[in-house]
Amino acid sequence: MELLKNKVAIVTGGTRGIGYAIVKMYLENGAKVAVWGSRQQTVDTALEKLHAENADWDVIGMCPSLTNYEEVAAAVAQVNQHFGRVDILVNNAGISARDPLYQYDPASFDNIMSLNVNAAFYATRAVAPLMKQQGGGVILNTSSMVSLYGQPAGVGYPTSKFAINGMTKSLARELGRDNIRVNAVAPGVTRTDMVAALPEEMVKRVSATIPLGRVGEPEEVASAFVFLASDMASYITGTVLNVDGANMT
Numbered sequence: 001m002e003l004l005k006n007k008v009a010i011v012t013g014g015t016r017g018i019g020y021a022i023v024k025m026y027l028e029n030g031a032k033v034a035v036w037g038s039r040q041q042t043v044d045t046a047l048e049k050l051h052a053e054n055a056d057w058d059v060i061g062m063c064p065s066l067t068n069y070e071e072v073a074a075a076v077a078q079v080n081q082h083f084g085r086v087d088i089l090v091n092n093a094g095i096s097a098r099d100p101l102y103q104y105d106p107a108s109f110d111n112i113m114s115l116n117v118n119a120a121f122y123a124t125r126a127v128a129p130l131m132k133q134q135g136g137g138v139i140l141n142t143s144s145m146v147s148l149y150g151q152p153a154g155v156g157y158p159t160s161k162f163a164i165n166g167m168t169k170s171l172a173r174e175l176g177r178d179n180i181r182v183n184a185v186a187p188g189v190t191r192t193d194m195v196a197a198l199p200e201e202m203v204k205r206v207s208a209t210i211p212l213g214r215v216g217e218p219e220e221v222a223s224a225f226v227f228l229a230s231d232m233a234s235y236i237t238g239t240v241l242n243v244d245g246a247n248m249t
């Protein structure tokens with residue numbers, strides 16, 4: 001069943017990890033996708049990989065600077081011009097750092113907030129008027145399990161994800177009347193490149209603290225993004241959906 005047939009989606013940070021899994025699953029479900037990455041080279045590599053999977057998939061790539069509102073707005077306009085509409089925005093690009101407070105460089109805090117929060121606002125700000133004009137749409141944000149409990153070092157990252165939850169819930173209330181649903185997915189430890197690079201022993205130790213006994217796969221997170229973007233979730237807005245194996249660490 002194609003849950004997103006002919007829907008047009010923008011996925012930021014779509015070149016690898018969770019974002020790439022979302023892009024692929026959206027295409028498998030009949031969507032047309034604009035992959036946004038940080039560099040043209042990584043965007044091209046992702047497009048090559050996707051076309052090798054299925055040459056018929058309707059996917060384009062771009063790399064606007066997400067922390068520059070004008071560039072983001074221009075890229076949204078370009079996607080709209082290319083596909084004729086924008087139904088789904090996935091604000092997924094994100095960075096993290098684990099510096100203790102006493103060594104925390106304020107510039108690093110600004111960087112995290114700038115990409116994880118401001119960029120999500122910029123893309124949302126640019127896309128929402130289009131969605132309103134079209135009669136509705138879906139905005140999805142990638143939060144994190146640390147938005148529930150914080151984390152013991154690297155305060156910028158959980159702060160940014162608490163902010164994302166706040167943006168999600170507030171905009172759900174503001175945009176509901178325009179038939180724009182706004183939700184977030186909060187992944188737990190997920191096997192992206194970063195986790196795959198860890199020693200297997202460490203992954204085992206982390207897995208032992210997770211009730212489901214293992215880390216999550218990017219596809220398991222992506223399927224939550226498919227569900228929330230689809231009409232099956234037509235009455236769900238303002239929700240932060242945990243996909244974390246009930247991890248509480």
Ligand code: NAD
Nearest residue numbers: 013014015016017018038092093094142144187189190192
């Ligand atoms: P990743 O590092 O594998 O991918 C991050 C993506 O963001 C990449 O596509 C990258 O191009 C993009 N990106 C990074 N900096 C950028 C910039 N300045 N401009 C534009 N794009 C930029 O990460 P991931 O693990 O797939 O994470 C994706 C999202 O999931 C992030 O928001 C992250 O906070 C969240 N998350 C990840 C995990 C996990 O365990 N992997 C857990 C919880 C939440």
